Amino acid sequence: MIYLKLFLSFLQIGLFSIGGGYAAMPLIQQLIVEQNQWLTMTEFTDLITIAEMTPGPIAINSATFVGTRIAGLGGALIATLGCVLPSFIIVLTLAKLYYIYKNLTIVQGILGGLRPVVVAMIASAGLSILITAFWGEGKITSILDINYLAVGLFLIGLFILKKFKPNPIYVMLGCGIIGMIIYSII
Amino acid sequence: MKKNLKLYWTLFYSTFYLSAFTFGGGFVIIPLMKKRFVDDRKWIENEEMLDLIAIAQSSPGAIAVNASIIMGYRIGGIPGSLIATLGTVLPPLIIISIISFFYTAFRDNTYVSALLKGMQSGVAAVIIDVVLTMAGGIIKEKRIISIIMMVGAFVATFFFNVNVAYIILICGAIGAFLTLREEKTRRRVK
Numbered sequence: 001m002i003y004l005k006l007f008l009s010f011l012q013i014g015l016f017s018i019g020g021g022y023a024a025m026p027l028i029q030q031l032i033v034e035q036n037q038w039l040t041m042t043e044f045t046d047l048i049t050i051a052e053m054t055p056g057p058i059a060i061n062s063a064t065f066v067g068t069r070i071a072g073l074g075g076a077l078i079a080t081l082g083c084v085l086p087s088f089i090i091v092l093t094l095a096k097l098y099y100i101y102k103n104l105t106i107v108q109g110i111l112g113g114l115r116p117v118v119v120a121m122i123a124s125a126g127l128s129i130l131i132t133a134f135w136g137e138g139k140i141t142s143i144l145d146i147n148y149l150a151v152g153l154f155l156i157g158l159f160i161l162k163k164f165k166p167n168p169i170y171v172m173l174g175c176g177i178i179g180m181i182i183y184s185i186i
Numbered sequence: 187m188k189k190n191l192k193l194y195w196t197l198f199y200s201t202f203y204l205s206a207f208t209f210g211g212g213f214v215i216i217p218l219m220k221k222r223f224v225d226d227r228k229w230i231e232n233e234e235m236l237d238l239i240a241i242a243q244s245s246p247g248a249i250a251v252n253a254s255i256i257m258g259y260r261i262g263g264i265p266g267s268l269i270a271t272l273g274t275v276l277p278p279l280i281i282i283s284i285i286s287f288f289y290t291a292f293r294d295n296t297y298v299s300a301l302l303k304g305m306q307s308g309v310a311a312v313i314i315d316v317v318l319t320m321a322g323g324i325i326k327e328k329r330i331i332s333i334i335m336m337v338g339a340f341v342a343t344f345f346f347n348v349n350v351a352y353i354i355l356i357c358g359a360i361g362a363f364l365t366l367r368e369e370k371t372r373r374r375v376k
Contacts, residue, residue, distance in 0.1 A: 014246065014247050015246050015247075016246060050282065050285055050286075054278065054281050054282065054285060055205060055206055055207060055208045055277055055278060055281065056205060056208065056250070056277060056278025056279075056281070056282070057248030057249070057250050057251060057278070058248070059247070059248050060248060060251065060275055060278045060279070061278050061282050064278060064279050064282040064283055064286075065282050065286055068282070068283055068286050069286065073283065076279060076282075076283060077279075080275055080279055083247070083248075084247070084251055084271060084275060086246060086247060087245060087246060087247030087248070087251050087252050087255060088255055088267070088271065090245045090246060090247075091241065091242065091245045091247075091252050091255040091256050091259075091267075092255065092256075092259060092264070092267060094241045094244075094245060094256075095238075095241060095255075095256050095259045095260070098237065098238075098241060102237070105365055105366070105369055106362050106365060106366065108365060109361045109362040109363070109364060109365025109366065110358040110359075110361045110362045111237050111240065111361070112332070112361045112364075112365065113335060113357040113358050113359070113360050113361020113362065113364070114236075114237075114240040114244075114354060114357055114358055114361065115233075115236045115237070115240070115324065115332070116324050116332045116333070116335040116336030116339065116357070117240070117335065117336070117339045117353055117354060117357045118236050118239050118240050118243065118320075119236075119317065119320045119321050119324055119336055120335075120336050120337070120338075120339035120340035120343065120353075121213070121243060121339070121343060121350065122213050122216060122217075122313060122316065122317050122320065123317045123321070123340050123344075124340055124343040124344040125213040125313065126213070126310060126313030126314050126316075126317050127344060128344075129306065129309055129310045129313060130310040130313075130314065132306060133303075133306035133307045133309075133310045149307075150303075150306070150307045151307075153304060153307035153308065153311075154307040154308075154310050154311050154314075155311075156311075157307060157308050157310075157311030157312070158311040158314060158315055161311060161312065161315040162315060162318075167221070168217060168218055168221060168312040168315075169203075169207050169218070171308050171311060171312060172207065172305050172308035172309055172312060173305070173308070174308065175304045175305055175307045175308030175311070176301045176302070176304040176305035176308060177301070177304065178304055179300055179301060179303050179304010179305065179307065180297055180300040180301040180304055182304075183300035183303055183304065184296055184297055184300045
């Protein structure tokens with residue numbers, strides 16, 4: 001019974017979280033904290049912190065966290081499955097349609113209109129992360145509060161990426177390790 | 187069959203590896219996927235990649251998962267998409283299961299939080315690098331309307347927090363309308 005409830009709740013989260021990531025948070029909170037009371041608000045805040053500190057989408061992280069707490073590993077698996085299933089069906093349907101109709105002029109037109117949007121979305125997400133790295137908490141306060149180490153790491157990282165085109169993961173890890181050394185000395 | 191197995195293994199390994207390093211939200215995985223599937227493996231064309239991201243972005247659910255489903259489908263059909271999804275979901279599933287046991291100790295560790303703070307700058311550099319390359323591609327097309335839509339969509343999301351679904355609907359509609367109109371004028375000329 002608890003498995004079914006978990007599955008259905010995360011099915012809803014998977015189905016209605018459009019726009020990904022942070023857009024899904026209010027819905028998760030509503031279902032997990034208020035409706036089913038599987039987590040307290042403090043535990044929910046902790047969950048968001050963990051989700052930000054670890055890889056993986058917030059929805060999947062919540063599914064695993066709540067599932068484990070409520071019904072062990074089986075619960076985590078069921079909740080994750082519920083979360084992924086709607087995406088799976090919808091994305092595959094759209095992908096099929098894309099490959100059947102992609103040569104139609106009108107589809108070409110729609111996709112032509114969407115390409116600049118995709119770039120804009122990535123730019124917007126990138127700038128938000130940049131601001132969090134430079135100022136913390138996602139807000140520009142004053143130029144004086146800027147974290148110079150973060151700016152330096154960013155510029156070096158960008159330079160290396162442009163110049164040598166390495167695997168981006170090495171740049172991320174490299175910045176992390178240099179940051180760990182310097183931040184823990186200060 | 188043997189060739190298929192190898193393809194599936196590469197797909198699983200790539201998505202698992204990428205997902206394990208996707209700190210900071212779904213959009214981070216897209217530059218990594220582009221690098222792996224478009225630049226290194228040459229499995230997908232750059233323009234097709236942008237179309238697939240648009241589909242992943244306009245479907246419900248986590249962007250990283252949606253992107254894996256569609257890349258997997260493109261590379262290895264339905265089995266490919268199942269394998270790519272599994273590869274993407276496993277790292278967070280394993281990591282969160284472990285962390286939920288040791289959460290407090292993990293959060294209060296100075297080295298862990300310093301490492302994560304440093305990685306933020308690296309993540310920002312990776313995304314900005316991809317944005318510069320992609321925006322350069324759009325600008326080189328020299329279609330004024332594309333450039334206006336790119337800047338407009340950026341202002342709408344970043345400064346005004348407009349729901350992504352509306353932006354996608356509006357820009358898709360503008361794209362369709364413009365192509366149909368061009369088609370008509372072209373026919374008239376003939």
